[in-house]
Amino acid sequence: MTELELSGITVRFGGLTALQDVGLAVGPHQVHGVIGPNGAGKTTLFNVACGFVQPDSGHVVRRGERVERLRPRDLPGLGMARTLQGLGLFDRMTVLDNVMVGADHHARSGFLGSLLALPRAGADERALRDRALRVLDDLGVASYADRFPPSLPYPIRKRVALARALVSEPDLLLLDEPASGLSAGEMDELGDLVRALTARMSVLLVEHHMDLVMRVCDEITVLDFGKVIAHGTPDEVRNDPAVLAAYLGEDVH
Numbered sequence: 001m002t003e004l005e006l007s008g009i010t011v012r013f014g015g016l017t018a019l020q021d022v023g024l025a026v027g028p029h030q031v032h033g034v035i036g037p038n039g040a041g042k043t044t045l046f047n048v049a050c051g052f053v054q055p056d057s058g059h060v061v062r063r064g065e066r067v068e069r070l071r072p073r074d075l076p077g078l079g080m081a082r083t084l085q086g087l088g089l090f091d092r093m094t095v096l097d098n099v100m101v102g103a104d105h106h107a108r109s110g111f112l113g114s115l116l117a118l119p120r121a122g123a124d125e126r127a128l129r130d131r132a133l134r135v136l137d138d139l140g141v142a143s144y145a146d147r148f149p150p151s152l153p154y155p156i157r158k159r160v161a162l163a164r165a166l167v168s169e170p171d172l173l174l175l176d177e178p179a180s181g182l183s184a185g186e187m188d189e190l191g192d193l194v195r196a197l198t199a200r201m202s203v204l205l206v207e208h209h210m211d212l213v214m215r216v217c218d219e220i221t222v223l224d225f226g227k228v229i230a231h232g233t234p235d236e237v238r239n240d241p242a243v244l245a246a247y248l249g250e251d252v253h
């Protein structure tokens with residue numbers, strides 16, 4: 001069974017068709033990449049997958065079940081998490097608190113429990129704190145737990161944003177341009193990290209940087225002008241004439 005299927009997705013913005021009848025399927029423990037030249041529709045597709053954009057037609061299927069009107073708030077309940085291009089970290093919260101925010105649905109007694117000071121709330125808070133620290137540690141950034149995001153270099157903030165997505169223990173992770181702003185070395189590390197994540201989850205990766213995509217993806221879907229122009233393994237896609245033509249004149253990284 002696929003972890004995520006996007007099928008027949010069409011999105012129009014006024015007169016512009018950003019996506020037309022686009023489909024892809026992310027298999028278990030796979031990294032599925034979405035690439036394409038500027039304006040191809042990658043971000044729009046990502047936004048459909050995480051519920052920011054409702055498609056005009058087509059549907060989102062999670063583990064064989066159609067999800068009606070997916071919203072970003074539904075993601076944790078569906079075992080999904082995402083990172084965003086704009087990181088979205090809270091400047092006035094510590095790194096640790098930022099990560100804990102990503103998992104609040106895990107704290108069973110929740111807001112009401114905290115309000116009523118139920119004994120469970122304290123235990124949940126501690127468990128959540130431990131888990132957040134563990135994820136930060138896994139990503140090599142636990143030493144920044146008490147810092148505030150604006151004081152940290154961009155690559156560190158990116159890891160914190162990833163930690164926040166991972167702390168909810170998703171089995172499907174949606175990554176939007178995770179390599180933007182990273183050096184070549186940092187990008188290599190990111191590639192290793194994403195590959196390592198496949199032991200626990202599937203990943204949908206929307207990314208500009210061709211070399212990263214080619215290195216980490218099991219399957220790739222290539223978009224151009226809102227349509228799928230190629231699909232296959234990195235080797236198949238790399239040599240596809242339609243892909244080469246679409247990227248002609250593009251600044252390929």
Ligand SMILES: Nc1ncnc2c1ncn2[C@@H]1O[C@H](COP(=O)(O)OP(=O)(O)OP(=O)(O)O)[C@@H](O)[C@H]1O
Pocket residue numbers: 013016017018036037038039040041042043044045
């Ligand atoms: N909210 C919106 N309103 C109107 N048009 C939009 C909107 N979002 C995207 N578009 C248009 O839809 C098309 C696809 O855009 P999208 O951002 O999905 O492409 P992309 O492949 O992510 O591009 P890039 O690589 O430049 O980020 C573009 O022509 C874009 O101008």
